[in-house]
Structure formats: structure tokens, C-alpha cells
Amino acid sequence: MDILKDLFFDYTLRNVALGTALLGLVAGVLGSFANLRRQGLMGDALSHAALPGICLAYLVTHQKTPLILMAGAGIAAWLGMALILRITRHTRIDPNSALGIVLTVFFGFGVVLLTVLQKRNDAGQAGLDKFLFGQAAALVEESVLTMGVLGGLALAVVALLFKEFKLLSFDPEYAQTIGYPVRLLDTLLTGLLVVAVVIGLNTVGVVLMSALLVAPGAAARQWTHSLSTMLGIAGAFGAVSGVLGAVISVTESRIPTGPVIVLVVSAIVFLSLFLGSARGLLWEWLRHAKNRHTLQPPPTLPPAQEGAQ
Amino acid sequence: MSSDIVIALTASLAACACAIVGVFLVLRRMAMMADAISHAILPGLVAGYVLANGPNVLAGFFGATAAGLLTVWLVESLTRSRRVKEDTAIGLIFPALFALGVVIISKFFANVHLDTDAVLFGEIAFAPLETWSINGHNLGPSALWTLSSLTLLNALFLGLFYKELKLSTFDSGLAAALGFAPTLLHYALMGMVAVTTVGGFTAVGAILVIALLIVPPVTASLLTHRLPFLIGLSVGIGVVGALVGFWLAKIWDVSISGMIATVHGGIFGLTLLFAPSQGLVAQTLRRRRQGWDFRQQMLVVHLASHEGTAVEDRECRPEHLVNELGWSDVEAQEIVRRARANDLVNELDAEGHIHLTPTGKALAEQTAQIGAVCD
Numbered sequence: 001m002d003i004l005k006d007l008f009f010d011y012t013l014r015n016v017a018l019g020t021a022l023l024g025l026v027a028g029v030l031g032s033f034a035n036l037r038r039q040g041l042m043g044d045a046l047s048h049a050a051l052p053g054i055c056l057a058y059l060v061t062h063q064k065t066p067l068i069l070m071a072g073a074g075i076a077a078w079l080g081m082a083l084i085l086r087i088t089r090h091t092r093i094d095p096n097s098a099l100g101i102v103l104t105v106f107f108g109f110g111v112v113l114l115t116v117l118q119k120r121n122d123a124g125q126a127g128l129d130k131f132l133f134g135q136a137a138a139l140v141e142e143s144v145l146t147m148g149v150l151g152g153l154a155l156a157v158v159a160l161l162f163k164e165f166k167l168l169s170f171d172p173e174y175a176q177t178i179g180y181p182v183r184l185l186d187t188l189l190t191g192l193l194v195v196a197v198v199i200g201l202n203t204v205g206v207v208l209m210s211a212l213l214v215a216p217g218a219a220a221r222q223w224t225h226s227l228s229t230m231l232g233i234a235g236a237f238g239a240v241s242g243v244l245g246a247v248i249s250v251t252e253s254r255i256p257t258g259p260v261i262v263l264v265v266s267a268i269v270f271l272s273l274f275l276g277s278a279r280g281l282l283w284e285w286l287r288h289a290k291n292r293h294t295l296q297p298p299p300t301l302p303p304a305q306e307g308a309q
Numbered sequence: 310m311s312s313d314i315v316i317a318l319t320a321s322l323a324a325c326a327c328a329i330v331g332v333f334l335v336l337r338r339m340a341m342m343a344d345a346i347s348h349a350i351l352p353g354l355v356a357g358y359v360l361a362n363g364p365n366v367l368a369g370f371f372g373a374t375a376a377g378l379l380t381v382w383l384v385e386s387l388t389r390s391r392r393v394k395e396d397t398a399i400g401l402i403f404p405a406l407f408a409l410g411v412v413i414i415s416k417f418f419a420n421v422h423l424d425t426d427a428v429l430f431g432e433i434a435f436a437p438l439e440t441w442s443i444n445g446h447n448l449g450p451s452a453l454w455t456l457s458s459l460t461l462l463n464a465l466f467l468g469l470f471y472k473e474l475k476l477s478t479f480d481s482g483l484a485a486a487l488g489f490a491p492t493l494l495h496y497a498l499m500g501m502v503a504v505t506t507v508g509g510f511t512a513v514g515a516i517l518v519i520a521l522l523i524v525p526p527v528t529a530s531l532l533t534h535r536l537p538f539l540i541g542l543s544v545g546i547g548v549v550g551a552l553v554g555f556w557l558a559k560i561w562d563v564s565i566s567g568m569i570a571t572v573h574g575g576i577f578g579l580t581l582l583f584a585p586s587q588g589l590v591a592q593t594l595r596r597r598r599q600g601w602d603f604r605q606q607m608l609v610v611h612l613a614s615h616e617g618t619a620v621e622d623r624e625c626r627p628e629h630l631v632n633e634l635g636w637s638d639v640e641a642q643e644i645v646r647r648a649r650a651n652d653l654v655n656e657l658d659a660e661g662h663i664h665l666t667p668t669g670k671a672l673a674e675q676t677a678q679i680g681a682v683c684d
Contacts, residue, residue: 256412
């Protein structure tokens, strides 16, 4: 019960849990759309693409406040997203290759910038890579507040344009026919992913951010066929994984928060794949087994069987 | 050997080894699998470390390769259950495995140097420093040995299974029908990707391996549609980019791996813009030319249907085209000018009429026929 008390009264744990819960909620909702639109790996590419932005933001301003680094990360990730969309729209290069190219080239360029910074012997640059690999344990109130505002804005946009985004995800051709600005909506919805990536990088890091975008939606999908319910469940799964991850990494010594969150959310996906009330594999297997017992052989077969006896 | 030559050689060999398997990875639209495998090998490295009771090159290698294949298998099984799409499956599996690796390392091997950052960053600049020796004989840098064997292995794989790879990549249904076991080949190819990633990342860093696997083949695919050329070009572009990247990194004293990836991005960007037939510039120019061609066809068909009729005086004037075909003044003038240059219409006659030349008439008839067929 001590841990419950700490959750509310311990400054660090409260910040960390609040931050990761917020992140899980926002990433869960926005990631659900990405899942439905076959952009499951977009988050991965965008979070890598943010690195040069972080470095440039620091090179230009010489400040390491979360907001400035987030702005840099956001601009670079936005640029990466625009490139990916442009390449897939205008060439025959497949989306997977476009993602791969933006991911490696942006990240490679970011590594170049990191070495430029290191060479300047500038003490302030230390810890910039931490921004990329995540340090949930160091979340301070200011970061949580920034995350809250940005995440809240993103969710508000989703709520406002829910109908449009829904149609865009399931039937973009129809949306185009009835006169929705489909390309603008497409860019906006993918752009919201950038917001999620930016507020998550700092907390869980590059690799694990993509999991947080993909996993809650994939798990929620197994429990419902309705989009609004799915978004709700995904947000809840994301938030729960965030809090659980924070709590577990505090109680168990020497385990970083980010990976634990990912393991928790992966476990939720695993359970949902089997037990999900809408599409769970277990129910399908049971139904098949039952059918095998109850279904009679087709009527044309019996004479042949009698003949064989 | 001077360390510069070792690094240049290492980078070139890495480019060769990666391009050979990368071509098929890109053609199968599985580029991101390389990224997934490169992260998911972490728990495999840890398992190898545990099984061998300490750092051991071979154990790490086998553990990592096994983890890579496990990733491929998990992604396939998850996709086949039809509960999630393939890209989602990739996005679920590799972070989970990576996270597992990180947790195990931080929980049990906190004091061991198994740096998780190194999985991503690895630096080619250290290539000349690590050497292999047997019985005291110095055999030279280990990265060179690893990468030349990798290049040889991949080239051998390509040479032996070229026909099978080609068929199963472009028509896996036919490959299955002819008894070529595309699934087996798929796993073999993914195994090669895993081996290349594992062998490559210790020498040049994971991010560079992924870049070399994906970027040169995609760049080459903008330039050719023939598989042998595609492979040759990918290897060529890969090596040139690696050498230029290394050279620039030396001049500016920055990360070599990062610079090589950046240069490859630059080569891709230039090719994307200026490739002869598939480049964006060529596409725009082609579309614009088609637009002019089409409007000239409209002009000759319009003229052909009114020439010599009672309304000729009204219909066959440049000014009238503005009303009739919805063109602007400038546009109409430009189209008439182009049509004249192409010898489709004559100079305006004394009454200000446009008249078709024989070529123009022929084009009008041909166009009208196509129109009739379409009707």
C-alpha cells in the first residue's frame, strides 16, 4: 500500500506516473488511427527523424529546456513526415522503403550533428542523447505540464475532427468524393503523430516510443468493432501501462521505466490477442472445436460410407 | 595498412554486403524489417553472453541471428493470425524484444559493458583498432575479416539462388506452384539480412547497416527496372556513397557512419529529383508536355470539324478558342504557336482563319478515330 501512497505524495513518482500516463493516453489514441491507416511504423521513423532537430535546436539556442528541444524535434519529425508522404504519393517507392530512408538518413545526419556538438567541448551538450533515449525518472513538473498542454491540444483536435478522421481512416476515396480536403486531413492526422512522438521521446526514448504508438491500439482493436470505443480503450491501455511501468520500475531496483512500460503494454497486447471479446483467438479456437463436434457431415456422404462398410 | 585504408575498405565491403541482400528486401517491400531485426537482436546478444559465460564473438553472433529469425517468425505468425496488419506486427514485436534486452541488461548485467546505445550508434572509426590474432600472429582488423566473409557469403547466396530469388520475389505464387519453396527462401533471405545486420553493426553501427541495406537499392530502383542492373547499381552506389561519406567525415571531423548515411540520403534526393524517367523533374516536364500535346489535339479536332462548313468564319479564329475550349487568351496563343511549330496548322490566312496542314488533318482523323472507339 506504500506504493499507492507514494503515487500520490512522492514528488518524483507522482510526476513520472502522471507523465507516462499522459503519454500513454495520447499515444494510444493517436496510434490507433496510425494502426488503422497502415502507418504502424510511422512512429518509429518519426521518432528517429527527430534527432537532427534536437541537435539543431541546441546548436542555435544553446538551451536545453524541454520546450525548445521539443520544438526542434517536432520540426525535424514534421519534415520527415512530409518527405515520407510526398515520396509515397509521387513515386513508386513503397511506404516501407520511404520510412526506412527517412529514418536512417535523418538519424545519420543527427549523429553527425551530435559529433559536431561533442567536438565543441561544450559542457552543455552532455545529456542531449538522453533526450533521445528517454529518462522518465527525471521527469519534472515543467515537462509534465508541457506534455499535458501539447497532448491535450492533440486530443482536442481529434475530438473536433472525429467524424472526418474516421471517414479518412476507413474510406479515403469516399471522403474525397464528398468534398473533404483529404490531403490536408491526411497531413493533419499524421502531424498529430508528430506531437505524440515529440512528447514521448523525452520520456521513453526512440525505440520504445514506436511501441507506445502501436501497441495500445492493436490491443484495443481486439475488444471492439467501434472506433470511438477503440480509441477509449486504447487510451486507457496506454495510460495504465504508463502508470504500471512507472510503479514497477520504482519498486524493482535498477530497471529503467521506458522498457518496463513497453513490456507491460506488450503483455496487454498478448492477452488481448487471445482474450479480446471481439476478435480474441481463444474464442475462435473454441468455436472451431465446438463446430467440429456439432456440425454433421454433409448429406451426400453417408451412402458412400455405408457402401464402404 | 594505414587506418584510413582499413576504414575505407570496411565501409566499401559493408556497402557491398548490404546492397546484395538489400535489393531483395526493398523489392519485397520489407525495408523496415531490417530496422526491426537490428533492434530485436539485443536479447539474442544477451542470451549468447549468458550461454557462453562472457563475451564471445561466436555465441553473440548465433544468439543475435537466432533472435533475428525469431523476430521474422513472430511477425509472420502475428500477421497470419489476421488480428493485426503486418506493419503493426513489426511495430509490436521489435520494441518488445528490445525492451526485454534492455531490462535484462540493466537488471542483471548493470556492471557489464553491454552498452545499449552502441547497438544504435556503433562507430566505424574504431574498425582498425580491433584486430584478431591467432597464436600471436596478427591477422589484421577483425572488421575486415567479418565484412569480407559477409560479402562473400552474400554473393555466394545470390549466385546460388539467383533464379529462385528472382522468381519468388516477383511472383511468389508461381514460385510455389513450380515447387520452389518460397517460404523457405524467404526465411533464408531474412536469415541473410539478420546475419548481415549482426555482422555489420559491430563493425559499422546498426544505423549505417540499415541505411546501406535500404537507401542504395531504392536509389538504384529509380534508375533501372532490370534486376541485374539493379544489383550492380546498388553495389556501385553503395560503395561510392560510403567512400564519399568517409572522405567528407574526415574533412569535417564528424561521425563517419552518420556522414555515410547522410551522403546516401543526398544521393537518393538528387536521384529522386533528376532520374531520367522516374525523377520528379522528369515527371513534371512529361506531364506538362502531355498537357500541351493534348490541347493541340483538341485544337486540330475542333478545326477539322468546322473547316469548310458554314460556321467556319466564326469557329476557326484564334479568339474564338477562348470561348469554345475554355482557354485563356495567352494559353490559346501559345497552343496555336506550338501547333504551328509542329506543322499542324498554317499561318493565319487573310481573313484571320486558322487552317490545318495535312499533318494536322491526319492527327485530327486519328484522334477522332480513337474517340470513336472509346465511344
